Amino acid sequence: MSDTIRIALDAMGGDAGASVVISGAALFLERKPGVRFRLYGDESVVAPLLEAYPALKAASQLTHTSVQVQMGDKPSQALRKGRRVSSMWQALDAVRLGEADVAVSSGNTGALMAMAKFCLRTMAQIDRPAIAGLWPTLKGRSVVLDVGASIGADSAHFVDLAIMGAAMASVILNRPRPTVGLLNVGVEEVKGLEEVKAAGRILRALPNQNFSYLDFIEGDDIGKGVADVVVTEGFTGNIALKTAEGTARQIATIMREAMASSLMAKIGYLFARGAFQRIREQMDPRRVNGGVFLGLDGIVIKSHGGADALGFAGAIDIGYQMVEQKLLERIREALTQARELSPPSPPAPGSANVNLPADRKQQ
Amino acid sequence: MSDTIRIALDAMGGDAGASVVISGAALFLERKPGVRFRLYGDESVVAPLLEAYPALKAASQLTHTSVQVQMGDKPSQALRKGRRVSSMWQALDAVRLGEADVAVSSGNTGALMAMAKFCLRTMAQIDRPAIAGLWPTLKGRSVVLDVGASIGADSAHFVDLAIMGAAMASVILNRPRPTVGLLNVGVEEVKGLEEVKAAGRILRALPNQNFSYLDFIEGDDIGKGVADVVVTEGFTGNIALKTAEGTARQIATIMREAMASSLMAKIGYLFARGAFQRIREQMDPRRVNGGVFLGLDGIVIKSHGGADALGFAGAIDIGYQMVEQKLLERIREALTQARELSPPSPPAPGSANVNLPADRKQQ
Known part of the structure; x- marks a missing residue:
């Protein structure tokens, strides 16, 4: 990880789509001018929006994606049509490749979790992300x-x-x-x-x-x-x-x-x-916007689909803090x-063994 | 069941005890002057309280009980010390014996449920009350x-x-x-x-x-x-x-x-x-006071332990309606x-048989 915190954004997620993502990112950049963004989305939609925010444009790298996960897509559908090519996947993949420190999306939760598990995998010690x-x-x-x-x-x-x-x-x-x-x-x-x-x-x-x-x-x-x-x-x-x-x-x-x-x-x-x-x-609710996916080999933040720019900036802020304070290292x-x-589990009356094995990873 | 609705009250239950029970019953009697009460509790506490409500006194029969289930008692404790002899048990037993149509208590929920299961038993078709x-x-x-x-x-x-x-x-x-x-x-x-x-x-x-x-x-x-x-x-x-x-x-x-x-x-x-x-x-919360125990061979209402007289009267009212409208017959x-x-259950992908056997009673 470089010293500059790099944030990957799925620019196409959420009920309002790119406009909220871009204005939210611009808002956050005012608070933390040192961050850099990687934006994934339809260039013909995102590029014009960026024109209104010169500082954000300068701090961002936009990658065109032609596929967008819909809010109603089932996780299996989203994976089928969006793996590798969607804005959501690409934002996650930037984290996997070490090109970004955190991914933020306000796309649909089930699809985002399915893709995140597939793309980033779970931590060595964790079976199921939360x-x-x-x-x-x-x-x-x-x-x-x-x-x-x-x-x-x-x-x-x-x-x-x-x-x-x-x-x-x-x-x-x-x-x-x-x-x-x-x-x-x-x-x-x-x-x-x-x-x-x-x-x-x-x-x-x-x-x-x-x-x-x-x-x-x-x-x-x-x-x-x-x-x-x-x-x-x-x-x-x-x-x-x-x-x-x-x-x-x-x-x-x-x-x-x-x-x-x-x-x-x-x-x-x-x-x-x-x-x-x-x-x-x-x-x-904007005060507390941002669900954190835990247990993955990477930091992913889910912003509420209906969040406005202020709410989306709040979700970015949560991701920023997680990176800055080294959440993954702390968890590991x-x-x-x-x-x-972990001690041998105290005997439970009539219950099965509840001891913690050193490694419960099953993949 | 006679035409007069007869209500058994655990006069000792709840945070405030008999004073709330008696004033709540008096309040309810004003609304439904035809009901009759059976009161179970410490005579030295309940009888003086009744003096303030001549109409309630006339409509009630007080049975002295010397044991009282405490709010902190575990169900097993309550059963050990309170079976047959406590005000809570006696109120339930009045329903079992057909001397009352419904029992109302604001005593502790776990104890009341344990005693109700023990005293009234579950309906023939039900395993677990709710x-x-x-x-x-x-x-x-x-x-x-x-x-x-x-x-x-x-x-x-x-x-x-x-x-x-x-x-x-x-x-x-x-x-x-x-x-x-x-x-x-x-x-x-x-x-x-x-x-x-x-x-x-x-x-x-x-x-x-x-x-x-x-x-x-x-x-x-x-x-x-x-x-x-x-x-x-x-x-x-x-x-x-x-x-x-x-x-x-x-x-x-x-x-x-x-x-x-x-x-x-x-x-x-x-x-x-x-x-x-x-x-x-x-x-x-007094508008909605009164938990109904369902699945038992008798009607039992749990009033909130912290309810006041108005709240307790509301719980009695729920019990009254359940009796008047023949809840148990409707359920049966x-x-x-x-x-x-019940049709044969539609095939569930990879799931066990979920058909409803005609009688799942296991006692």
């Missing part, structure tokens, strides 16, 4: 993972998620030793899935990690910011994330309707406009340390 | 189940949840044929857990049910009110519910702080007080019909 999201909390932000890549998990996968999530949190939240909670249910009858209980036993026994393990937490602890890192598998994580987004939108709708429901309410709204602006800012070191230090 | 909750949505309310009783589920259990949830929704939402959605993830790469996919195939093929099947829905569809009934297993359901509660509380905190952050905001708040009241009412009929109509 997607980590940033979750706004009352204390700031937390890293929540997996939010949808790996469906179902054994105890060892939960431990990998904890280690990778902690490495990401140490970078993005600037915590030397972030706290980690394992998401579980609070109903006393049932103490949760077997795999989650087994993961809890392993995590409790792991000494000197890159994180401080808090044990089980519940769904309502996420928003309180109880843990810097919230570990769950992709099915529950995706549903929890979307349920929270749905709840936030639902309340926003109720508020909007209530504040327009009477003259008094409208007057009140005018007086309190600054406060409402503050609420909107604290709930602004932490995984190696965990594999070395 | 807890159904009411979820406030933009369109009104939806039934969400399971929110924490059964952890993990096979495809047949999902189908049972759909059938039982639809019966409850037809009563409580007054829908002759409610819509049912199966909660799944939206990331394209992965179409969800095998069991969920298999359940989807069965539900799509079931003809003429007591519900209209909408297919998969995602976490953010719950708050929109896309489906009258949202089906998921207890691990994910509990985490989704608590995550949504946490998000609502988080936003309420942000709003409170914002509206107190400046003089202008405070003035605005005064003008818009009515609108804020409306928001509070729409988000009031729908289950029988489904077992009869």
Whole structure:
């Protein structure tokens, strides 16, 4: 890696396509004038857009691609038509070839993950990559993972998620030793899935990690910011994330309707406009845009398909920080340390062996 | 069942105990003066409270119990010390003996479920009981189940949840044929857990049910009110519910702080007080208090431990409606019909047989 951070952008991804990508990149370049971009997309679309941003044009190298992964493409379709030739693939391939340090795309998540696995491969110590999201909390932000890549998990996968999530949190939240909670249910009858209980036993026994393990937490602890890192598998994580987004939108709708429901309410709204602006800012999804693909041999950031330029710049910023703070090295070191230090798993009543083998790679 | 609806109350459950139970019952009696109560609790505590409500006292029969299940008791502890003798057990036993039509408790959920299974047993066609909750949505309310009783589920259990949830929704939402959605993830790469996919195939093929099947829905569809009934297993359901509660509380905190952050905001708040009241009412958890235990040979309602009198009266009301509209008969009929109509399951690529056996009861 050279000292200059080089960012590969899939210029064709997202609902709005190249215009958001280019204006987002321009915005980010104002913050960090030292970065360089590699842009992949249809030259006839991207080149004219670049004309409006001379600084960005000077800092970028545009490679023409004629194929574009659509938002509705299935991963298999995207791979068939887009492998090697699409803007998405080329951005990932730049990372693989060492020509870029990170790839950012707002293209469709499933296709991006499938291509990233195919192009970059997983880290030597990791079987299944995960997607980590940033979750706004009352204390700031937390890293929540997996939010949808790996469906179902054994105890060892939960431990990998904890280690990778902690490495990401140490970078993005600037915590030397972030706290980690394992998401579980609070109903006393049932103490949760077997795999989650087994993961809890392993995590409790792991000494000197890159994180401080808090044990089980519940769904309502996420928003309180109880843990810097919230570990769950992709099915529950995706549903929890979307349920929270749905709840936030639902309340926003109720508020909007209530504040327009009477003259008094409208007057009140005018007086309190600054406060409402503050609420909107604290709930602004652009503050937390950027899903980080973890467990791959390269850094990939997924920007939300509906993000605007500010949101896309935020996703680039997350990728930038991951590169600058050497996320991959941190993860590799932490995984190696965990594999070395991993004690024989404490006996679980009636459960299968949950020990961490030194290398679970199966390819 | 006599024409008079008879309600058994665990008078000692909940954070506040008997005072909330008694004042909640009094409140409900004002709405439905025809009901009769059986109260179970410490006579020295409950009898003095009843003095303040002559009408309730006249409509109630108090049975002294000396043992009380604590909120922190584990289910096994609760069963050991509270079986036969506790207020919780006695309320359930009144339903078993046909002396009451429904039991309502705000005691600890795990203990209540364990005792209910032990005392009332499951319906002939059901292996595992579930807890159904009411979820406030933009369109009104939806039934969400399971929110924490059964952890993990096979495809047949999902189908049972759909059938039982639809019966409850037809009563409580007054829908002759409610819509049912199966909660799944939206990331394209992965179409969800095998069991969920298999359940989807069965539900799509079931003809003429007591519900209209909408297919998969995602976490953010719950708050929109896309489906009258949202089906998921207890691990994910509990985490989704608590995550949504946490998000609502988080936003309420942000709003409170914002509206107190400046003089202008405070003035605005005064003008818009009515609108804020409306928001509070729409988000009031007391509107949706009352978890319904489904799949048991008797109706049991769990009121939230922290509910006040109004909330507890709401939980009684849910139980009342379930009795009045013959929930158990509806469930039994729908289950029988489904077992009869259940077609051979359509072939699932590479999956095990997911057919519905006529009787999966294993006791």
